[in-house]
Amino acid sequence: MNSMNQHIIFDMDDTLIHCNKYFDLILAAYFEQITDWFRDYGVTTEEVRSKQIEIDVEGINKLGFASSNFPESLIATYRFFSKRHRRTPVTSEEQELYQLGLSVYDQEVEAYPGMVETLNALQESGHHLYLYTGGETKIQQRKIQQMKLFQYFDDRIYIRQHKNIHALEEILQMRSFERTRTWMVGNSLRTDVMPALTAGINTIYLKQETEWQYNMVELKKQPHNILYTVEALTEVPEIITSHLTQTSL
Incomplete structure (x- = not known):
């Protein structure tokens, strides 16, 4: 397997589609x-x-x-x-x-700007895409179907009512992810970023103009953690490509 191909886990609500x-x-x-x-x-x-x-x-x-x-x-x-x-x-x-x-x-589901372009770019680059979302199965599956996300994530979709470090660890161990080649992309410091950093995987924080109070927590970042902050979903492919270029030098 090409070491440049990454495993990229996406949050859904307020990362790929509007929710808040x-x-x-x-x-x-x-x-x-x-x-x-x-x-x-x-x-x-x-x-x-x-x-x-x-x-x-x-x-x-x-x-x-x-x-x-x-x-x-x-x-x-x-x-x-x-x-x-x-x-x-x-x-x-x-x-x-x-x-x-x-x-x-x-409510009607609405994609975030650049969702399709971002997922297409990553998929065409040979990266492996996964969806990890919090909520009830019936509600989340309706959103997934409306946005036709199966074409990107297939059977690599994980819906959990509790979204925390334990849920993320279960997923990582289930598929035996190589953590240096695995990424979490999400908008929540609490349920996306903090668990990903704790699990030792690369992390991209999609910062929002206004954020739900529940999502806001103080991060305890360790020296070995890799964390990027972006303001647009379309920045994600470039961030990953740039990171791979730097680490391969």
Whole structure:
């Protein structure tokens, strides 16, 4: 096998396709509704935002990327402010919020700029592509099918509800990856970059203008770690080619 051919593992949500922007749209509607219901109590959008993030992150830490976590965080936040201000929760309002939360999974999937060009370039260069995404199988497979990602990843697709160092290690050991020839490309410091650095594989961090708070963690980079930061997906092939050129000298 050509030593120049690399094993490149891609995250999907907010790396290859848009995700967070749909949650932001739903949250905007949610904040507007909650502040309207609690307008007589002076509840602000920032208060609601802060509490919802706190509850959402706590749920993910316990349950992973379960689809029920987001809508349940909306209801739990609603109940928090109801209890604080002694406003009796209304069943119909909770049902409305749950359906609002679930609607985020019905949004049309949209590719990130340069997704097709990037995957084509890497595939044509002989690299081996893998997809590693967090979430529930049914929801993630729908996105994969809509974006026709099977043509790039075939059976090399891994969907995990918990996306952490243990899940990544399981995948790396399952296929006996040679770590110096393996890359992780993703937008999350928590679920992509930190596990990849811990596992000792090359890492490309796709930095976003705005990022979900859950994804933000402080990195503890070791001297042997290889970490590149890019702002566009289309930079990835050049980064890998440049790295291989430098290491072959």
